[in-house]
Amino acid sequence: MQSIERLVLLGTGLISGSFALALKRARLVKRVVGVGRNIENLERALELGVVDEVSTDAAQAVRGADLVLLGTPVGQMGRLMQQIAPNLPVDCVVTDGGSTKQDVCALFRENLPRHLAMCVPGHPIAGSDLSGASAAQFGLYEGRRVVLTPLPENDLLVVEWVRQLWVSCGATVYEMSAEQHDGIFSAVSHAPHLLSFAYMNSVLDRYNAEQCLDFAASGFRDFTRIAGSHPDMWRDIALANRDSVLGDLKANVAQLNHLIQLLESGRGDELTGFIQRASRARIEWGKPKKG
Amino acid sequence: MQSIERLVLLGTGLISGSFALALKRARLVKRVVGVGRNIENLERALELGVVDEVSTDAAQAVRGADLVLLGTPVGQMGRLMQQIAPNLPVDCVVTDGGSTKQDVCALFRENLPRHLAMCVPGHPIAGSDLSGASAAQFGLYEGRRVVLTPLPENDLLVVEWVRQLWVSCGATVYEMSAEQHDGIFSAVSHAPHLLSFAYMNSVLDRYNAEQCLDFAASGFRDFTRIAGSHPDMWRDIALANRDSVLGDLKANVAQLNHLIQLLESGRGDELTGFIQRASRARIEWGKPKKG
Structure with missing residues (x-):
């Protein structure tokens, strides 16, 4: 070549x-x-x-x-x-x-x-x-x-x-296509970064933030790893892919509001179903890919 | 002893x-x-x-x-x-x-x-x-x-x-105290697990979920590791620590709604500030602890 x-x-x-x-x-x-x-x-x-x-x-x-x-x-x-x-x-x-x-x-x-x-x-x-x-x-x-x-x-x-x-x-x-690309990467990269930033800020807003961070362990470590990413780069990405990202953030808020309702009304079986769906898909995703 | x-x-x-x-x-x-x-x-x-x-x-x-x-x-x-x-x-x-x-x-x-x-x-x-x-x-x-x-x-x-x-x-x-414990662990463990389940479900709801999961990489892997956790155990935890968890989930929804507003109105500087706050705290947290 x-x-x-x-x-x-x-x-x-x-x-x-x-x-x-x-x-x-x-x-x-x-x-x-x-x-x-x-x-x-x-x-x-x-x-x-x-x-x-x-x-x-x-x-x-x-x-x-x-x-x-x-x-x-x-x-x-x-x-x-x-x-x-x-x-x-x-x-x-x-x-x-x-x-x-x-x-x-x-x-x-x-x-x-x-x-x-x-x-x-x-x-x-x-x-x-x-x-x-x-x-x-x-x-x-x-x-x-x-x-x-x-x-x-x-x-x-x-x-x-x-x-x-x-x-x-x-x-x-x-x-x-560029459109397909931006939709996919909003879902699996851009939105999770923004969700991780938002979560991190919600912990910082707590009156006992320091104590919380002191007891944070491996689950927190992995969930927030991407929250340590570069601010300018991620501001650019969020603004550049704004429409897709907004759609994904709103879909997340909808999921969270549904979860809040399940918890508030104590609907244990539906809560189990909600968690099972996520858990099974994540375990399946983590398996070595065929071919 | x-x-x-x-x-x-x-x-x-x-x-x-x-x-x-x-x-x-x-x-x-x-x-x-x-x-x-x-x-x-x-x-x-x-x-x-x-x-x-x-x-x-x-x-x-x-x-x-x-x-x-x-x-x-x-x-x-x-x-x-x-x-x-x-x-x-x-x-x-x-x-x-x-x-x-x-x-x-x-x-x-x-x-x-x-x-x-x-x-x-x-x-x-x-x-x-x-x-x-x-x-x-x-x-x-x-x-x-x-x-x-x-x-x-x-x-x-x-x-x-x-x-x-x-x-x-x-x-x-x-x-x-048990109350202190439950507040801290809601913030840094229980809420992130539920956020990760909710995020995973929002990806599964997409019309192109399979393609999205196919392109998901290391950021996704770490952000969703805890979404693979045991459904019964996490349903029990969510219900047992319901009040703290609900408070944290609602604080997250508030952060996300704020982020959505910043994006919709294209407020780049505030968006940078939002990300910087999270990023700095996460980088600080990841440093080896003194003493």
Whole structure:
């Protein structure tokens, strides 16, 4: 397959850095340029061999690039697209690693309207509490999933190339519409993050919050792990995928109100049924998948 | 310290079996009797050396006992207390491992009213997804916490003895009122379990539930781990600690409604603040404790 001459990472962190490392290991990239605003992070990326060159100027960096990966939070992508638009080589492929896809599609249309054949929106499913270039690792994408949500304007050979690059990183690649993607990830990722933040705040509001936190154990630890996630990133995701997220939050409030009614009226059998439904499905989900 | 001649486990599972194993290792118990309804489980407990003798008859088993541990779900404890009341030696200490304490205190008062000096309610904080005698382990309580919620009627020497037994199992023992206990554990254990059940059900209600579950990853895995918990046990806990749990569920609904408002009106800064508050507290909580 065709290898990359000059890969430019706009945002040099866990997601983009691990992509670069995996491609280096697969000998599919000659030169990696790390772009960012945090000089210390860029120097660390250079030191660790995640990138071969660093820059704080996205517009300059993309000159001569054949692949650009947008690896910043989605909230910063529009401005970056504007910056690179004048210098972007006509045959340069652009992709991204954002957690929401309808908004990224809209950003591509708005900011790179003459380049849409080459812009392939993507979402590698490899979240982590860690961030920054120093968290990048060769094997992050092994056995992980990557979702691509191609635009109707996409050159099919370009989509296929991006797909193969992710496969070379060890990932399994799926294609779906941006709308489907955002619905699914609202349900199983964005909404649970917001529910975990809301729960954490409800504990903090208690008069005996400190004592409660002192006695919190493993159930609390796991339930709230995602509540420690990055505020700016999750604000961006919540706002970007607002309609889906609102639907899921409201569905949750409805479930909770139903549960409150069952408890208030002491309907033990229905309460058992409510819990059984959840418990069975979670146990089933946790079993090793076939095939 | 005074060792136990005959320890009777009413309910032979993870919690009671691990208590017996730890006391055996500390050479603090001579004979352990495992009582239960599941013959297969009792035979397994005997085979594994968790108990020395088994019985399906609680009333007979407590003859000659000097310590009885109620290790069943709280919903079964009242009936067991009634069964053992006629045969309970006057100097036999009774304790329990239930996750709620106001209701267990009430059950002691109701069913063993002439024995209250010897009844010490307790809650070892060592939950696990596992259950049954075969899950019992010597070291389960090492470094764990045990909360005792003594009755005003308790003989102080008896409370001290129970405390020392748990310390011998490797646990750190705390004392508080049953009311304090139930408020704290509603906040950091009971409510999160119910929230996780409710969230799981909201995903199952989606038209594309199967596809959502297929793409669910590590955030979902941790957030819903406790949704796989045992339905009967958690129905009992929810009903037993109903007032506290209802308060916490309603506080959660209020947080979610606030979050929904922030999203609907696109108040990005307040949304950041909302997430930051939760995220900072969770990161702080996850740091190793001092002292």
